[in-house]
Amino acid sequence: MNTRETILGRVRARRPRPDEAAAREAVASRLARHERHLIPARTNIDREALVTLFAEKAGAVDVTMETVADETAVPEAIARYLRGRNLPAEAAVAGHPDLDRLDWSRGTMTVRRGAPGDRERVGVNRPFCAVAETGTLVFASGRQSPATMNFLPETHVAVLRRSEIVAGYEDAWDLLRAAGRGSGAALPRTVNLVTGTSRTGDIEQILQKGVHGPKFVHLVVIEDEASIAR
């Protein structure tokens, strides 16, 4: 008997089930239905309030944010942010179609496409969506969004559309599942939930930022939703 059968056999011996068929059915149906559990009520609010909640929560974990009217303003916004931090106007930029079509010369930026090298100081990535509940950015790995972009550069810039802000993680899962349908792979290889900057408290419990991952996370939000008139 191989180890797999030994372990599974031990588990089964300890857990005899009166109705094996019913148990298998229950497990299969739970996996297929992947039902939601309790979702905190804090995101049960209107769209405007949800966007505000996202901004508050992201701000609370040291994410800085700028809103631009449309995507053409993104390169300049990023260049301005880098100038403000006294950084050269250079960045690794994910090979995402939304970022490819931007005119980076407008921000007089020098950009390199694709996964970042080790020495890259600034990386620009395109999140799949963002979760208002905790101000979390959701990245789906692939050609268009290298996972290393979220960790190697000291400054991590994300370009998000306002309409991509969802309420809870479960909304992000449903969007990811929907995006995967038809592509062959159910979910991306790596899904990174990023909530703030890299941090540690390992020396004397004193919070320090940027231990291995980014010290700075900056978000450029494109206003692609008509604001609700008030």
Place this chain on the structure above:
Amino acid sequence: MTIHQVTASRFPEQARAALADPVLQGNLSRLKGNFLTRRANARASLPEFDDLRDEGIAIKRHTLAHLDLYLEAFEASVVGTGGHVHWASSAAEAREIVLGICRGLDARTVSKGKTMVGEEIGINPFLESHGIEPVETDLGEYIIQLADEPPSHIIAPAIHKNRQQVGRLFADHHPHLEGRVLTDIDDMLADARSVLRRRFLEADVGITGANFLIAETGQTVIVTNEGNGDLTQLLPKAHIVLAGIEKVVPTLEDATTLLRVLARSATGQEMSAYTTFSAGPRREGDPDGPRAFHVVLVDNGRSELLDGPTEDILRCIRCGCCLNACPVYGKVGGHAYGSNYSGPMGAVLTPSLAGLAEAHHLPNASTLCGRCKEVCPMRIPIPAMLRHFREEEASAGMAPAAARRGLALWAMLARRPALWRRVTSLATTVLGLLGRRRGRFSTLPLAGAWTAGRDMPAPQGLSFQSRWARR
């Protein structure tokens, strides 16, 4: 079933040494305010927190009741994403599997994210003895690797060290410092970042643990704040995930509910900085990621706990908040327990996995005050399990002779109410008179060990029983 380097049988000496170590006492004192206060704040700002705990418990109970089926489903999902699943019955088997994968890739160095199962199976010394260098990358784990010490807390492994000690370790182990001792935490961080960045890049294999394994999707989940676990799994040729079999949950939604209570219980954050879901190796067109993805499912005694008196410890999500809440852990620290799993959860898990003979002192290292159970996100009845082990210890005759004699004396008195009243009222009267001036005793005959760490208040007035009788 073994746990690497268990010295729990020396708990009494180790605890005494810890209490007598002023540096350690100073370092431990930092634990108090931080984690627990932040946990309380996080709980207060999420009205659903306790309901989420209950849903989390239901998820874990359901999974443990169908563990074999979910493990099979998880395996099938991992294979579906192009990954490999290995089954390890014991620590030794798990080590051999990891070594086999490393050898297959001619690996010379291995970067590591924090993994408690890795500590449990002693993977680092094993790899070293086979010429493969493991490099811990979580800052706390890196510090204790330099110090050649085990972790003293399951989420804050170097909590027993202060900045002076870390500065000296870096001076001793980082040649480029040329003996210079850094004094500023910022500088230490920058130094560790640059040293470890190089190690990430040169590693052939990355090993991480897993907070959850998701049967539905074949994803393994890690939760970190530093991002080290991500560089560990993204940069090398292969990613090996070490996980106990109890880590599996059915669906992404199930993992999500547990994530909502995990960071809040651990560090008091709403979410840790990085929660990463990994499914299989690099895919076609991917610009990065590991070429191979292996999950090692470790039993090492866990299956034997099912349906037994300590089954509920399999619900543990390793948040560490029972350690933070425990008055005993707060005084003696993690190393005294002589196990990688310390504090209340360690006092249950260590004897459960390594055997009571090895660890019978640990269930006694508790006042049974119940704070661990109160803060535990999975409401694990730790005090009841500690009592269970105490009963086992007594019936197996493992308790020290003095404790057995003391208990026998107590039992004799407790069964004779008249005698009990006479003895206790005599004792309270005498102690009350003696302690009248100061109101407390800093030393007491026969209780020197007890009063070494605290004062005994002098009894005031009559005993509870006499006052009750007068009502």
